[in-house]
Structure formats: structure tokens, C-alpha cells
Amino acid sequence: MPERTGWKETSPHADVLAFLSQLDRLDHAERLVRFTFGATNEGREMVAVLVADPPARAPEEVRGRGTFRILINGNIHGGEVEGKEAIQLLLREFASGEHRGLLEHVTLLFVPDFNADGNDRIDPHHRATQNGPDGGVGERENAQGLDLNRDFLKLESPECRGMLDLVRRFDPHLFLDLHTTNGSYHGYHLTYSPSLSTNVDDEIDAFARGTMIPAIRGEMARRHRWRIFDYGNFQGQGDERSWATYDHRPRFGTNYFGLRGRFSLLSEAYSYLPFEERVAVTRDFVLETLRFAAREGEEMASICARVDARRGSGEGVFRYDTELAPPVAGTVLVGAIEEVQLPGDQGTRRVALPVAEAEPMGIQDSFRSRSADPLPEAWAVPEPPDGLAGLLQRHGIRFRLLPATEEMWVRAFDLSHIERAEAPYQGHRECRPVGSFGARELRRLPSGTLLVPSAQPLAVLAAQLLDPRSEDSLFTWDLFEGLLDPAACPCEFPVLRVSPG
Numbered sequence: 001m002p003e004r005t006g007w008k009e010t011s012p013h014a015d016v017l018a019f020l021s022q023l024d025r026l027d028h029a030e031r032l033v034r035f036t037f038g039a040t041n042e043g044r045e046m047v048a049v050l051v052a053d054p055p056a057r058a059p060e061e062v063r064g065r066g067t068f069r070i071l072i073n074g075n076i077h078g079g080e081v082e083g084k085e086a087i088q089l090l091l092r093e094f095a096s097g098e099h100r101g102l103l104e105h106v107t108l109l110f111v112p113d114f115n116a117d118g119n120d121r122i123d124p125h126h127r128a129t130q131n132g133p134d135g136g137v138g139e140r141e142n143a144q145g146l147d148l149n150r151d152f153l154k155l156e157s158p159e160c161r162g163m164l165d166l167v168r169r170f171d172p173h174l175f176l177d178l179h180t181t182n183g184s185y186h187g188y189h190l191t192y193s194p195s196l197s198t199n200v201d202d203e204i205d206a207f208a209r210g211t212m213i214p215a216i217r218g219e220m221a222r223r224h225r226w227r228i229f230d231y232g233n234f235q236g237q238g239d240e241r242s243w244a245t246y247d248h249r250p251r252f253g254t255n256y257f258g259l260r261g262r263f264s265l266l267s268e269a270y271s272y273l274p275f276e277e278r279v280a281v282t283r284d285f286v287l288e289t290l291r292f293a294a295r296e297g298e299e300m301a302s303i304c305a306r307v308d309a310r311r312g313s314g315e316g317v318f319r320y321d322t323e324l325a326p327p328v329a330g331t332v333l334v335g336a337i338e339e340v341q342l343p344g345d346q347g348t349r350r351v352a353l354p355v356a357e358a359e360p361m362g363i364q365d366s367f368r369s370r371s372a373d374p375l376p377e378a379w380a381v382p383e384p385p386d387g388l389a390g391l392l393q394r395h396g397i398r399f400r401l402l403p404a405t406e407e408m409w410v411r412a413f414d415l416s417h418i419e420r421a422e423a424p425y426q427g428h429r430e431c432r433p434v435g436s437f438g439a440r441e442l443r444r445l446p447s448g449t450l451l452v453p454s455a456q457p458l459a460v461l462a463a464q465l466l467d468p469r470s471e472d473s474l475f476t477w478d479l480f481e482g483l484l485d486p487a488a489c490p491c492e493f494p495v496l497r498v499s500p501g
Contacts (some may be wrong), residue, residue: 032055041142045116046158048110078120122138127271212292252266377453428476
């Protein structure tokens, strides 16, 4: 659609599906295998494309091949369409025989139009400030009114449930999520971020920040003359001005994947650039990431395996009480825009000017946690709420139900009160338990108690979901609401730490 209309329109979901079907005519189309992994609320197919050489019929088939696995997700926000279009360009290139050498080292899984329902609500009034496409774009949310990039823990959307089913089947070493930012007026073509969770394994974080990102940034400049930088926005004024990143909580997809012991990258094309240029820089960013992975994938896969082994043996800590890390002195390119009035009542478009002036300022591109505790032996939920077991299964977390009463040494979190947000967010009034852990005691846990061992690769994700000090947990999203009456506090948090002496 964009090419056919001179980059004035974006692709409806039906056009995406038609484009993928037409790729079958190309000389190397056998490397691309298209399949569905669910349906949206409005019944649209959720479509993924597996790219491998030799071809594979399903994600499970490639797990034992030894290649580095990458999942590239487009259009999680229906108004940020550049990833959707860039993925289609790349798929056409693979089907035409380009990039063949990459497939000797990497296996790719593309989801071009993740938020298909939001995508098809195309309207020129949506994100009117960005520089095209003139025909408009879709809505940020899905048909339920949910922001899919806030749903990776609670899994209330069919899209995110389908995505995690896909993740369990494919187990990507690297997750790429493609967005478009309409924030501060900076001088970059694209900004990026690794996982910002402080519970990312230190080895993954060090490699991502110290090796992967600098290499990709260098190739983007050398090969393509693109300027890219850490995602953020300007904060403050004058001498206090800084460049600060967004949020560490794993409700965001790229943060979430870090908790799985995997690499992740957020891509944010600059929305005040022309539409065609935004698609081009997104395509090049993905391609340079794939090239880096082809060179370094063996080491990255080894790091992921070491993380799994450490966590599988019960090693690990859970970090909480988190804040932005202090600013580090650096230089940020400051841009400028021109405002252009659109016809009728469509609003004002912002067009990036060819300005990129370096300004020294503090850069805050990470978070730090002020507290950390070793993981317990397990977490016990004596009265598991409806839906808890299914959610844990979706995430891939191992657990068992006690067949009979068992005595265990536990520590309970004594709640003094529950703080609840006044305004709803994503359909919930977010909750925060306030209290402290009591002394270790011997308890008789009843049959049916749900027990989650910490000796498993996803132990830190389990802690994020279940620990009362977690800053983004299932309790945050009301899963335990039926078990706790805030008026009954002081009371006991419904998840116990199993801590044998």
C-alpha cells in the first residue's frame, strides 16, 4: 500500500495478508512459512512468518538447529505503522533471495501486524502531528481498548496471550519491538533501548549495552548515515536539562523479555521525519541487528544458556525499590520542527528540520534498585485465585499443586494496608501492598496449595509476578482482589516465601 500510493497510505490488515500471499510467487519463497497463532477480538488472523534455510513448517522445528532465533514484532500500537511496513519490505527481500548468508546463522520469526484491530481503525485524525502518511493511521489500543504494550504480565488480550504461546514454541534469544515516537524534538532518525528492568541478568545487560548496541549504532552510521541514540525525552531546563529514558516495569514488552533471560531491543523511529524515511530507518535498524546477530549469535546464545543454568540451579536475586540511575555526562543532538496546518480539522503536522545541534547534558538511560533479596526456595499460594495457574502456564513458569497437606518453613508478608490508585488504568485501579515480612515459621499448607519453585529458568519472572515488593506484579493488576478486603487490613499477603532453615 505505501509504495502503491506514493507513501501516502499505510496497509490495512487485509493488504498485509494479500502481500504475504503474493510473496509465494518469488524465487526463494520456500524459505518463508506463514501461519496463524490466534485471532484478535474482532476475528482477524494473527499471522507470523517463519524465515529459515532450510525451511521449517513450525517454530518448534528450529529449536534444535543451533541457529540464533530472533522474533521481530511490528505494529503493537496500531498508529505506529513503520515496523509493519519495514517487515513487509524485509520479507520481500528474503523471498527474493537477498540476505541468504544471514540464514546460515539466524532463524527469524516476523509478526508484521500484531495489533490488527487497532491497525484497521485508520483515520487522518490519529497521530496527526506526525509527518504522514496523509491517509492516516490506526489506533494505539486494540479492540478492547487495551494498550498491548502494557499487557505482557496480566495477559488480558488475545494478542498478548497468542504472543506468549508463540514465544514458548519458538523461544527467541532476541526480541525486537518496532515503534514510532512522537516525543521530544531531538536530532536522531531513530532511538532504541534494551530491556530497562533491573532484574535483567547482569551478563545480558552488559553485553547488550557494551557490545551489541555500540556495534549496531556504528553500522547504522557507517553503512546508512543514520543517527541513532538511546530512547528518551528531554527533562528540565537550563543547566538541569537531561535526557531520560522511560520505564523499567515489565508490562512493557522489551522489559518483559529481559526477565525471561533473553535479549531485547526497542526501536522508535522519529515520527516527524517523512513516512518513507521512517520506514527506511526501521528496516535498516532491523537488518543491522540481524547482521550483528549473525556474527555474534553463538556468544549471545551461550549467554542465554548460562543465564538459564544459573537460574535453573536456584541462583539469583530479586531487585526492587527502583529509581532512574543518576545522570551521566554526555551529549545529545537537539532537533527542531516546523508546524504545518493540515486541511480541515485534521490539526497541525510537525515536520523535522535538518537541524541536529550537539548539546551537553546528563543522560539517564537506565534504572537502579535500592534493595535486593535472594530468591526463596519457592513461593506458595495456599488459596490460588481463579486464573493464576493458567497465567503461570502462559508465561511458561513451572509450578505444582500440593496433593496433600505439607509442613513447610515460610515467611509471610504482613500487610498494614493496600494503596490503590484513584483513577483506573488499563481497566484496573493499580494496587500496592504496604507492609513487611514477619519471622520464619512452620506452617501446614493445605492440599491444593500452588507451589512455584525458584530453581527454574524463569524464576526472576516468577518473583516479579508474585513478590509483594514487586513494582509490577499480578497483585498490581488485581488478580488477588477477591482474596483480600482492604478494609480487613492488617492482614496477610496471599503469597508466602518458602524458606527452609
